[in-house]
Amino acid sequence: MKFNYWILCVAIILTGCKKDNTQNNGEYAFLGGEIINANNNFVVLSKSKHIIDTIKLDGNNRFVYKVNNLKSGLYTFKHGGEFQMVLLEPNDSIMFRLNTLEFDESLVYTGEGAKKNNYLINEFLRNEIEEKKVFKYCQLNAEDYQREVDSLKNAKLKKLKKFKSKYDTSDLFNKIAHANIEYNYYFNKEIYPFVHYRGNKNDILNTLPEDFYNYRKNINYNDTFLKDYFVYNTFLRWNFSNISLKEHYKHSENNHFKSSNVCYNLDRLALIDSLVTNNQIKEDLFYHYTITFLNKSDNDKNNNAILKFYTNKSSNNEGKEDITRYANALNKLKPGAPFPALKLIDASNTETNINTIINLPTVICFWSQTYYEHFKESQHKIRELKTKYPEVNFIVINIDDYGLEASLKTLKRNRIPVKNQYQFKNPRESREVLAIYPMTKTFIIDERKNIVKSKANIFGRHFEDQLLGLLNK
Known part of the structure; x- marks a missing residue:
């Protein structure tokens, strides 16, 4: 009852606020929330890595915020290190409630614009649950695996179709919802050679059905709309890891694949450089694979080769400084060195x-x-x-x-x-x-x-x- 009463109060406030917007030519939306077991007294709202505002919670760990000059799309709200995305469109008045002990699982939206966001968060949680099931499916042969993941995709499409028939959805929501289904399906396809129990990845690739990766013909590696979306970026990482296998096996004399192989990692970085033109997407992928390699490798020669590629190709000076500091720190933390006196x-x-x-x-x-x-x-x-x-x-x-x-x-x-x-x-x-x-x-x-x-x-x-x-x- 307490939360419902608060929502009623917020609705009254919002109604009053809307009356004052006749002089505001820009689009706007309202976002508010209540955070149970708050970790601090603020929420950070951002869009595409750009911080819009740091919003202070009141004494009851609640807030209401008006987003002026709204650009329709996915926004990120962050609290205590955890974060989630919310779709905001003109005239939305979205309230959420969550418990930090189960941040994503407890998240519920109410208000104008809530239904589309509840749909998206439920799909996000469903994908997390299905991932364990998909990993088990990966032990099937390729034909049976494809039937299983096709079935999962078709069930989601059916659910989305039912949702769209029941509610008046926007083109923007439809685009995001379909992208979520498609790229999660593509992700399921890309992980198959890596999760399948057979150790020889080259043999796995050579025995896949001819149409197994047909969707790759239509992949946009420079999607400015989805560049901040988790499922798209996860797909890209696995896709580049996968297509680099083919490239690597063209000149590798060893069929036994190791993800730590420096040649394979250089092939992957080179493919990213050749296929991705969007600066943010390219830099994020460069940074991710470079720092991941440096963390796992103890070979100075290999580390220097990866670091050299990154510093030569990257245009992100801040990222290059971060990676260089990271590499220098690793060099001081080798076995036998004294632990720093922190x-x-x-x-x-x-x-x-x-x-x-x-x-x-x-x-x-x-x-x-x-x-x-x-x-x-x-x-x-x-x-x-x-x-x-x-x-x-x-x-x-x-x-x-x-x-x-x-x-x-x-x-x-x-x-x-x-x-x-x-x-x-x-x-x-x-x-x-x-x-x-x-x-x-x-x-x-x-x-x-x-x-x-x-x-x-x-x-x-x-x-x-x-x-x-x-x-x-």
Whole structure:
């Protein structure tokens, strides 16, 4: 009842506001919301990576905001590291309610423009659920797999057709909804050779039906409308990974595929350079694949080859500076190097040097509110590892710059003991020094405070072997 009452109050406010817009020639829309278990006191609204405004929540963690000079399309609202997209069109008055404990799953829209957005968020969640099913289908032969993913696509098209017959949908919504279905289907096709259990990817590619990738003839690699849309960008990453396989096998003498192969990665970057002309799309792909390679590779020669390609081809000076700093940081974090003497804040707001608490074989992990699912899964995994390896010291560090209170609130809300939980005193500087990417990055440190592994992963299949190797020295 409380939320319904608030919506009624907002509706009255909006009605009053609309009466005052006779002198405003620009299009506009209203966006408001209520956030349960708020992580901070603001919401950031943006469009196409351009921040429109930082909106402060009131005492009840609610807000109402008028978007002036509206450009119809997908907008992003971000709170506490989590984010989601909303479709705004002229005269929309959209309210949402969400709980940060289940950000996407709890998100519900009401008001003018709500139905289209509830449809889109439900499809987003449905895609996440279906992904596990699709990964299982990937073990089928190609013909059976194609029938299964075709069936999933047809069911979505049928559902969309029913929605459009029931509601008066705009051309913009129709375009987004169809793109969501099509590119998710294309994504399902692109992952097949990688997820299929057979190790020889070349054999898989050569046995696919001739029409398996027919849709590629119509792919727009420079879609300015979809360039900020998650499903489109996910498809592009897998598509370039896949088509690079064919290119790689033209000159590779080894049929055993490794994604870490420097030649394959250079082939992929070259294909991106040749097929993508949109600067934002190209730079995002360049950056993603370059930083991913550097994180996984320990070969200086290969790293330099990838870095050279990126710096020569990229026109993003800021991105090049970021990647160069990242590469330089990695070079200082090799096995045998001393772990950097960074400053931490503990749960009682006491400052400490991290090296003063490393006096045993130590595992250092990180978490961020931006990656909430990783936070929950990693904390559970660490509890298991602590029980299994009591002789190991586990240090867990929040890397956000939202303040100590925000991280403690998240820990306590999830009933996680705050002992050995820390926060960086200088988050941005510390993130750069430790080259924290991806979020699963884990350090294994010996009792002399020297790095044993700087690119470990507590979820990796070899992690416990790496830990035992240190303990048995």
